[in-house]
Amino acid sequence: MKRLLCLLCLVLPWLAAHAAPTRVVALSWDGAEQLLALGITPLAVAERADYRRWVARPPLPPGVLDAGSRAEPNLERLAELKPDLILTDAALAGLRPRLERIAPTRVLLAFSSQHDNAATARALYLQLAREFGREADAHRRLQALDQRLAQLRRQLRQRYPQGAPAVCVIRVGSPTVVWLYGNNSMPQAALAALGLQPGCPVETGAWGVAQRRVVDLAQLGDTHVLAIAPLDPGGPLWQSPLWRAMPFVRAGRFATMRSTWTYGGVFSLQYLAEAIADGLAHFDNAPKVHLHID
Amino acid sequence: MSALRWRRGPLWLALPLMAALVWFAAVGRHYPARGDLGWLWRVVRDGPGTDLDAVLLYYGTLPRLAMALVVGATLGLSGCLLQQLSGNVLLSPMTLGSASGAWLAMIAGAVWWPWLSAHHPDWLAMGGAVVATGLLLLLTGRHRLGSLQLVLAGMALNILLAALATALTLLHDQYALGLFVWGAGDLAQYDWHWLPWLAARLLPPLMLLPLLARPLALLRLGLGTASGRGLALLPALLAILLLSLWLSAVAVAAVGLIGFISVLTPALARRAGARTIAAQWGASAALGALLLCLTDGLAQLAAHWSSDSVPSGAAAALIGAPALVWLLGEVRDPPDPAPAVPAVRLDSRLAAMLWFGFVLLAASTCLLTRDAHGWCLAWPEAIVWWLRWPRLLAAGAAGAGLGVAGVILQRLLNNPLASPDLLGISAGATLALLLSAGLAGVGLAQVGWLPALVGSVSTLALVLWLGRRFAWRPSALVLAGLALSALLDGMVQFVLARGGLDTVATLAWLAGSTNRVEAPAALALALGVGGCALLAWLGRRSLTLLAAGDALAVSCGLSVSRARAGWLLLAALLCALVTSLVGPIGFVGVLMPHLAIRLGARAVGAQLLAAAAAGALSMLIADALGRTLLYPMQLPVGLCAGLLCGTLLVLSLSARRGGRS
Numbered sequence: 001m002k003r004l005l006c007l008l009c010l011v012l013p014w015l016a017a018h019a020a021p022t023r024v025v026a027l028s029w030d031g032a033e034q035l036l037a038l039g040i041t042p043l044a045v046a047e048r049a050d051y052r053r054w055v056a057r058p059p060l061p062p063g064v065l066d067a068g069s070r071a072e073p074n075l076e077r078l079a080e081l082k083p084d085l086i087l088t089d090a091a092l093a094g095l096r097p098r099l100e101r102i103a104p105t106r107v108l109l110a111f112s113s114q115h116d117n118a119a120t121a122r123a124l125y126l127q128l129a130r131e132f133g134r135e136a137d138a139h140r141r142l143q144a145l146d147q148r149l150a151q152l153r154r155q156l157r158q159r160y161p162q163g164a165p166a167v168c169v170i171r172v173g174s175p176t177v178v179w180l181y182g183n184n185s186m187p188q189a190a191l192a193a194l195g196l197q198p199g200c201p202v203e204t205g206a207w208g209v210a211q212r213r214v215v216d217l218a219q220l221g222d223t224h225v226l227a228i229a230p231l232d233p234g235g236p237l238w239q240s241p242l243w244r245a246m247p248f249v250r251a252g253r254f255a256t257m258r259s260t261w262t263y264g265g266v267f268s269l270q271y272l273a274e275a276i277a278d279g280l281a282h283f284d285n286a287p288k289v290h291l292h293i294d
Numbered sequence: 295m296s297a298l299r300w301r302r303g304p305l306w307l308a309l310p311l312m313a314a315l316v317w318f319a320a321v322g323r324h325y326p327a328r329g330d331l332g333w334l335w336r337v338v339r340d341g342p343g344t345d346l347d348a349v350l351l352y353y354g355t356l357p358r359l360a361m362a363l364v365v366g367a368t369l370g371l372s373g374c375l376l377q378q379l380s381g382n383v384l385l386s387p388m389t390l391g392s393a394s395g396a397w398l399a400m401i402a403g404a405v406w407w408p409w410l411s412a413h414h415p416d417w418l419a420m421g422g423a424v425v426a427t428g429l430l431l432l433l434t435g436r437h438r439l440g441s442l443q444l445v446l447a448g449m450a451l452n453i454l455l456a457a458l459a460t461a462l463t464l465l466h467d468q469y470a471l472g473l474f475v476w477g478a479g480d481l482a483q484y485d486w487h488w489l490p491w492l493a494a495r496l497l498p499p500l501m502l503l504p505l506l507a508r509p510l511a512l513l514r515l516g517l518g519t520a521s522g523r524g525l526a527l528l529p530a531l532l533a534i535l536l537l538s539l540w541l542s543a544v545a546v547a548a549v550g551l552i553g554f555i556s557v558l559t560p561a562l563a564r565r566a567g568a569r570t571i572a573a574q575w576g577a578s579a580a581l582g583a584l585l586l587c588l589t590d591g592l593a594q595l596a597a598h599w600s601s602d603s604v605p606s607g608a609a610a611a612l613i614g615a616p617a618l619v620w621l622l623g624e625v626r627d628p629p630d631p632a633p634a635v636p637a638v639r640l641d642s643r644l645a646a647m648l649w650f651g652f653v654l655l656a657a658s659t660c661l662l663t664r665d666a667h668g669w670c671l672a673w674p675e676a677i678v679w680w681l682r683w684p685r686l687l688a689a690g691a692a693g694a695g696l697g698v699a700g701v702i703l704q705r706l707l708n709n710p711l712a713s714p715d716l717l718g719i720s721a722g723a724t725l726a727l728l729l730s731a732g733l734a735g736v737g738l739a740q741v742g743w744l745p746a747l748v749g750s751v752s753t754l755a756l757v758l759w760l761g762r763r764f765a766w767r768p769s770a771l772v773l774a775g776l777a778l779s780a781l782l783d784g785m786v787q788f789v790l791a792r793g794g795l796d797t798v799a800t801l802a803w804l805a806g807s808t809n810r811v812e813a814p815a816a817l818a819l820a821l822g823v824g825g826c827a828l829l830a831w832l833g834r835r836s837l838t839l840l841a842a843g844d845a846l847a848v849s850c851g852l853s854v855s856r857a858r859a860g861w862l863l864l865a866a867l868l869c870a871l872v873t874s875l876v877g878p879i880g881f882v883g884v885l886m887p888h889l890a891i892r893l894g895a896r897a898v899g900a901q902l903l904a905a906a907a908a909g910a911l912s913m914l915i916a917d918a919l920g921r922t923l924l925y926p927m928q929l930p931v932g933l934c935a936g937l938l939c940g941t942l943l944v945l946s947l948s949a950r951r952g953g954r955s
Binding site (some may be wrong): 094097176241243245 | 484597678926
């Protein structure tokens with residue numbers, strides 16, 4: 001019995017050291033999202049209130065604490081929380097040596113111009129699943145994601161029997177400035193998963209997003225345009241003659257889609273794909289703008 | 295007379311011509327297939343029809359031109375009224391703090407009162423402008439409207455409010471990110487709705503103008519004469535001031551911050567030969583319209599080259615700042631009072647007690663912790679201390695370095711306002727760091743201090759070269775430095791307006807952050823600053839001699855030019871070291887030498903040490919405030935120090951009114 005206890009004393013710390021982390025702090029929102037998608041509730045998230053407002057899905061459980069701002073996380077607060085894992089993104093890579101002193105730190109290099117962001121999100125998710133010993137669960141969830149995407153793709157193929165249209169997803173920042181989501185952005189990855197053609201002429205970048213003047217949208221080619229429903233701006237713009245003269249508006253190829261976070265983890269692909277598919281459904285109901293040219 | 299006429303002619307001819315040329319060039323690049331005048335005219339005459347290019351021209355480009363003209367005229371008139379009111383050629387909504395006040399109110403509105411900012415941006419902006427200006431006038435006293443002191447305090451207030459706006463943006467980045475382009479002044483339009491909006495707000499108050507011509511003409515003769523001729527002074531002054539503020543607030547609400555137009559155009563109008571009150575109004579409005587049209591055309595042209603949108607306000611700063619320096623020649627201000635050495639000598643026992651209290655306060659803030667349970671003052675846990683001491687060391691060393699640099703510059707230039715921030719040296723280092731980080735494609739933290747040194751040395755050289763025309767008179771030099779800072783800030787805005795998510799990280803660095811400082815870097819900064827401070831202290835005799843005058847220095851066997859260059863290089867090096875590690879930090883460098891003198895350190899050597907100590911202690915206090923006030927959010931130390939010391943500076947700049955010290 002005594003020997004057994006001794007053995008237990010030896011094994012327990014080893015077990016504790018190798019057990020899955022339970023007190024996890026996410027300093028990046030995509031990290032928080034990946035955690036929640038693994039069924040793990042983070043101890044704390046940076047800018048908790050803004051996560052709830054901007055990312056929204058998956059929802060943050062009520063008990064999660066605030067870890068300060070994403071650009072300047074409160075290190076002393078982190079130390080006080082005594083986490084056993086910290087997730088950050090590349091923007092905080094310079095902070096890593098300091099974070100390591102608080103707890104083991106994983107820098108999730110989620111967004112970079114050097115890799116495919118969507119594929120990386122998937123790989124990072126699986127890596128996290130391995131570390132938390134939830135691989136089976138993760139594979140099941142990914143399978144469900146793929147099935148859901150395939151289902152949406154089938155529906156779209158039925159809707160467009162003569163070939164999938166090109167789609168450009170935009171976000172209206174102010175009535176004069178828009179962001180276009182192009183190569184290597186999550187919306188574009190969702191488009192690809194849906195079997196749609198990319199429509200935004202934006203060169204590959206870390207986030208795959210480019211800022212443009214509203215008037216520059218006139219140069220968009222033969223593409224559908226989906227605007228992520230903004231929180232405030234955009235309303236009066238969409239009634240303006242300038243907007244209604246845009247080729248894609250005249251041809252009835254413009255609709256809004258519901259607000260979705262565009263810099264998220266692997267499951268944000270599903271939210272984006274659903275929002276895009278729903279947005280495209282608007283086109284069928286939308287009254288076409290008929291112009292009488294004499 | 296003919297020479298005068300010759301000098302005036304080109305301005306009236308060249309400015310419209312240039313504005314028109316640049317504007318047409320921009321339009322031509324927008325519509326490469328349609329760049330001919332006939333098409334333009336047909337669209338204007340017949341309306342847009344259904345042709346896409348015509349619609350874009352009619353609802354995008356033309357309203358933008360109209361806005362540039364109207365807003366430019368508004369800004370010009372606003373500045374003209376202020377300058378006529380005060381007789382101060384440097385007064386404008388920008389130098390009175392009201393433009394920044396309006397801008398701050400707009401940001402606060404976007405974050406906290408979205409309804410108000412969507413429906414009544416004009417009242418919001420007006421509220422901000424009135425509060426800021428009221429604060430300034432309350433501090434300086436309305437009788438000092440004509441002084442450079444007011445302009446300096448106003449510029450300082452301007453920087454202070456801009457820092458507050460930055461803090462708000464940092465804390466609420468998602469809401470305010472879209473405001474960046476707008477904050478740098480955005481004239482882009484998508485229909486004509488702003489024009490009637492502006493007209494409804496501008497035309498009724500402008501009906502008052504004819505009533506104001508006589509009071510302004512009387513005011514020109516002097517306040518005494520004016521009241522002697524039966525002018526009810528206070529209501530007249532107040533009406534003119536409010537009208538001017540209203541004009542600038544409406545402009546801010548419509549297009550965001552556009553500086554310099556309002557301060558430049560009245561001077562241009564005078565140079566163009568406008569003598570009477572009404573002629574100056576007309577000329578200022580016309581020149582303002584042309585100038586903004588010109589800068590906006592340039593911004594549009596630049597946008598074609600960079601493929602990113604270029605804010606018009608930043609373009610205005612690029613043109614306006616050099617012009618402001620050129621304008622300094624007009625300033626006829628009596629020489630500033632001698633460097634402020636307080637008449638009252640502090641009792642040495644009181645000084646010692648103050649120092650003791652200062653040290654105690656700073657030391658205790660080092661131990662101040664705020665956690666989930668509340669505030670506590672105790673030696674922190676090992677891990678917390680390990681996290682905290684590098685940032686404390688970095689903050690302290692930065693404060694000490696800026697204090698020493700401030701003493702060197704103030705003694706060397708015999709200028710109570712000389713300092714790394716007010717002379718634009720910090721801004722130069724910042725721009726150099728941003729540029730080299732952008733060119734090398736690395737993070738700001740990895741750039742190192744060498745580019746910062748290049749930036750700070752070249753800015754210092756430029757300011758001194760600009761100041762030579764005014765014999766390096768204190769206020770002229772500081773105004774040159776502030777103008778240069780604005781120019782460099784305009785360039786920084788260009789960088790920031792490129793958008794993208796790293797904007798927030800850059801903003802955090804621009805606010806002066808110590809959160810990321812590693813122990814080795816903090817130690818290196820402390821060693822570097824310590825070495826420079828030691829060097830300065832060892833050379834204190836030469837600094838004393840240089841401050842006493844070149845003749846004395848030469849007679850004592852000093853190589854004046856070499857010693858001067860060495861001291862300037864040392865100050866620039868200190869600024870570069872500090873800026874490259876913790877970012878630009880405002881107002882510490884200018885305030886600490888004065889604080890040192892007030893606390894009893896009068897000789898150069900003692901002042902160097904005392905300013906270093908005071909700088910370090912102030913930064914420690916600022917760091918504690920930033921760490922704890924908004925827990926678990928943190929404010930960057932540079933921002934806190936700037937707000938703290940900036941408030942003190944505005945107070946002390948304005949406290950000199952009435953000869954009281």
